[in-house]
Amino acid sequence: MMARAQREQVVRMSVEQPLWRALTGYRVMTMAYAVLLFVFTREKFERPAVAVVFLAVMSVWTLATLPKVANAASCTKRFLVADLALALTGILLTPLADFQAQQIDGPTLPSIWTAGSVLAFAIKGGWRWAAFASSFVAAANIVERGEPSRDTFHNVLLVWVASIAIGYVVEVARASERTLARALEIEAATRERERLARDIHDSVLQVLAMVQRRGTALGGEAAELGRMAGEQEVALRTLVSSGLVPSTRVSQDAALGAVVRTVDADDEDDGDGGGPGAGVCDLRSLLAPHAGSKVSFAEPGAPVLLAPAAAMELAAAVSAALDNVRRHAGEGAQAWILVEEWPEEVIVTVRDDGPGIPEGRLAQAEGEGRLGVALSIRGRLRDIGGTAELISVPGQGTEVELKVPRGKAGQAR
16 A cells, blocks of 8 residues: 655745845945955044954954844843944944044945944834934934034935835745735645545545445335435535635744645655655556456556656546546446657546536535535646646537646645
8 A cells, every 4th residue: 555755845935034144244345344444544543543443353253143133032121222333332432532523524434334223223223213213313313523514414225225125125034924924824724625535535535425325225214314325425526616624724924934735756655665756657557457348448558657746636636536426427338548648748538428418517516515626637737737628518418527746746735
């Protein structure tokens, strides 16, 4: 018996994380820029020792706190306050190291490194935190200049607007991630509901329908049993079609990003110790048991190899199509199965000589909870990347064409 070893992978999608990486690089580069700026202009400093001490402290702090700006969890409020305080201290110490800084409107000691502190507030807390931090930086620059010039106001306004804009973008990105996480959760729940509905349709519902028919035919106590089976069949179909299957928990933490549940289709176990990824399956061996006096089976001379998951889903869809022939085309209906193997796809056609399907009957059946075509056939093919096309002409039978592209045949979800 073939068993599938499924592996669940958790993929976190976050727009926020690249911003933290960019901020880490920005802090290192602007630290180096501030140091080099002092080295090439040190002759203009009346008290270079003040600049040297501050730049040394700033460099050590920047390198030591790189892990703090690696992600939102590491960037604590205490770190943000300390980082901003260091930046403000550097701005206010500039006139002490360079007496002419106020007159020539030159750069401050931390220079553009200060913007990194403000951006950390923006990425961590959004635009409100960014406005808070940039306001302190603006006030410090104005105090440092004494009589601020137009360039000073321009630089302050630029930092203020840029930080608030980035903070707003971060908030929008977080809201989008929460929405995406919810959408993925709904999609996963829908797929699980369809899978359960297929299994129920292919087993429980068909058994209940058979009990109802046989009980009615036998009469007596069996008729009462058949009536009860019919009631349970209707109730179960209503439950399946209404989507009252509990959703599995897919999103582990929407605030940290969307979580996607994926299944590695290569993780197969053939039951003979082959382990993950062992072997493929000949589709002919799965379809051959259907052949009989009422079902003709035409196959290629060579094996039709597919991934086991795809082959089993395709065979189950063929079985569902044959069940529909037996139930709706009558006991005397003849069916044909044709398997075609092409370089890019595998095509299985199931045809019968029954009365065909009246126009609009499929939509009506789906509305009544009879989901054989919608789930057991089309749903299975969709899940393995294939398509199912149903062609029916009243009085001329029904043909179901199942196509599975080679490139998607192993990607059962």
